[in-house]
Amino acid sequence: MSKVTSTHEIVIVGGGIYGTSLAYELASRGRDVLLLEGGEIAGGASGGPGERGVRANNRDIRELPVVSLSIDRWQVFQEQFEGGVGYRRVGGLQVFDLPYGHREHEIRGRMEAKAAIQSALGTPSKILSRDEVFALEPEMSRSIVGAMYCPNDGVGDHTFATRQFAKAAEAAGATIRTMAKVSALLADRGRIRAVRLVDGEEIGVGDKLFVLSNVGAPKLLAEHVGQGALPPTWNLMPQMMYVTNPENHVIKHLVSHAHRRLAIKQLPDGTIMLSGGVSVSHKDGRVDTGSLSATAINLTDSIMTFPFLDRSEFVQVDATRVDTNALDDIPIIDRPQHLPNLYYGYAWSGHGFAISLGFTKLFADWAETGDKPADLEPFSPSRFTLSPRVSVQPSRLALTA
Numbered sequence: 253m254s255k256v257t258s259t260h261e262i263v264i265v266g267g268g269i270y271g272t273s274l275a276y277e278l279a280s281r282g283r284d285v286l287l288l289e290g291g292e293i294a295g296g297a298s299g300g301p302g303e304r305g306v307r308a309n310n311r312d313i314r315e316l317p318v319v320s321l322s323i324d325r326w327q328v329f330q331e332q333f334e335g336g337v338g339y340r341r342v343g344g345l346q347v348f349d350l351p352y353g354h355r356e357h358e359i360r361g362r363m364e365a366k367a368a369i370q371s372a373l374g375t376p377s378k379i380l381s382r383d384e385v386f387a388l389e390p391e392m393s394r395s396i397v398g399a400m401y402c403p404n405d406g407v408g409d410h411t412f413a414t415r416q417f418a419k420a421a422e423a424a425g426a427t428i429r430t431m432a433k434v435s436a437l438l439a440d441r442g443r444i445r446a447v448r449l450v451d452g453e454e455i456g457v458g459d460k461l462f463v464l465s466n467v468g469a470p471k472l473l474a475e476h477v478g479q480g481a482l483p484p485t486w487n488l489m490p491q492m493m494y495v496t497n498p499e500n501h502v503i504k505h506l507v508s509h510a511h512r513r514l515a516i517k518q519l520p521d522g523t524i525m526l527s528g529g530v531s532v533s534h535k536d537g538r539v540d541t542g543s544l545s546a547t548a549i550n551l552t553d554s555i556m557t558f559p560f561l562d563r564s565e566f567v568q569v570d571a572t573r574v575d576t577n578a579l580d581d582i583p584i585i586d587r588p589q590h591l592p593n594l595y596y597g598y599a600w601s602g603h604g605f606a607i608s609l610g611f612t613k614l615f616a617d618w619a620e621t622g623d624k625p626a627d628l629e630p631f632s633p634s635r636f637t638l639s640p641r642v643s644v645q646p647s648r649l650a651l652t653a
């Protein structure tokens with residue numbers, strides 16, 4: 253006897269920013285959508301304290317068209333949704349100094365090339381002089397020699413945004429079930445027909461299935477896509493630090509550094525969030541809260557950028573949220589040829605929040621038209637395999653061995 257309790261046209265697995273914003277997008281286009289979340293909405297990488305950077309600056313060139321679409325949409329939803337989506341367009345500054353052994357023309361040349369390419373691909377970017385940087389951020393270290401300025405970059409309250417999209421999806425007619433963990437995808441005659449929950453309940457997939465469960469995605473996909481066809485990925489748990497601002501200085505922008513792993517932002521309550529640095533190791537079932545070495549490196553880099561931070565005190569150190577990573581730091585997005593109603597995306601590589609609304613718009617367009625949007629092409633897992641048209645010459649290989 254079939255255990256299928258209900259069937260929905262579109263089933264989405266995962267209640268992070270990807271699942272909820274896609275559920276909203278498809279439900280508002282009139283589709284019958286069910287979202288299944290194994291825990292609570294925003295219980296994964298899309299939840300937790302503080303804010304996420306919403307930046308287009310310093311991304312892989314292949315992401316630029318999608319991220320500029322996404323950033324436009326952050327602004328649109330901020331204005332459209334009652335209560336907004338927690339997005340603030342504060343502008344981004346990626347500062348640079350001169351690391352030992354480097355010359356200013358090398359650093360500046362690279363930054364100028366990046367600014368030109370980013371601007372051409374939809375992200376206005378400009379190199380600022382030292383004085384222009386200090387005019388924008390007076391507390392900045394005097395060792396800074398310039399910065400890339402991206403006025404459209406900003407920050408977002410990720411937990412709030414994810415919950416707002418879930419709420420809007422329900423208002424648009426989607427059904428959301430939490431504590432509904434999917435244990436298997438059930439395929440039959442070249443299509444995914446149903447998903448099975450951990451308690452054995454089966455839910456029919458009327459038309460399309462989206463697997464957007466981040467850390468939970470590879471396991472669900474492996475049986476159907478084939479372990480060999482899924483590129484290797486790994487999990488990272490970025491560490492976030494929150495410190496006081498005893499002298500009430502203001503950091504207006506989302507600040508990063510060209511040579512240090514750093515992201516600094518001031519939260520609406522005045523707390524300063526230091527992130528972007530070293531991650532904490534993650535193993536299934538284990539949750540770490542902070543690491544002394546990761547803290548030390550990240551703090552030093554922060555103080556080198558804003559010296560007044562040396563007089564701050566800790567509020568919180570948090571390392572409880574996990575993201576998936578791909579070798580080239582861009583996501584893996586596909587629809588397998590042998591299962592054309594299965595769509596998936598993961599491996600956002602630590603910067604998936606900012607770009608999410610671009611990807612979910614493109615996912616929805618793809619589902620609606622059947623044609624893969626050209627901007628999604630670079631994210632196919634086939635990029636990790638040698639094209640059959642490339643013939644590798646053994647003599648060349650020998651030279652590099």
Ligand SMILES: Cc1cc2nc3c(=O)[nH]c(=O)nc-3n(C[C@H](O)[C@H](O)[C@H](O)COP(=O)(O)OP(=O)(O)OC[C@H]3O[C@@H](n4cnc5c(N)ncnc54)[C@H](O)[C@@H]3O)c2cc1C
Pocket residue numbers: 265266267268269270271288289290291292293294295296297298299303304305306307410432433434435464465466467468469472489490491492573574575598600601602603604605606607
């Ligand atoms: C600490 C940290 C800081 C970050 N900072 C930034 C930043 O500054 N800027 C930026 O752009 N990005 C940032 N990112 C990345 C960004 O937050 C993530 O890429 C993004 O939130 C991923 O969204 P998601 O919906 O794919 O995943 P998630 O939010 O992880 O959602 C996936 C959901 O799927 C559920 N799930 C898993 N398996 C199953 C299953 N079998 N059945 C049902 N449900 C399942 C999980 O419970 C989870 O809720 C950061 C990530 C972390 C962890």
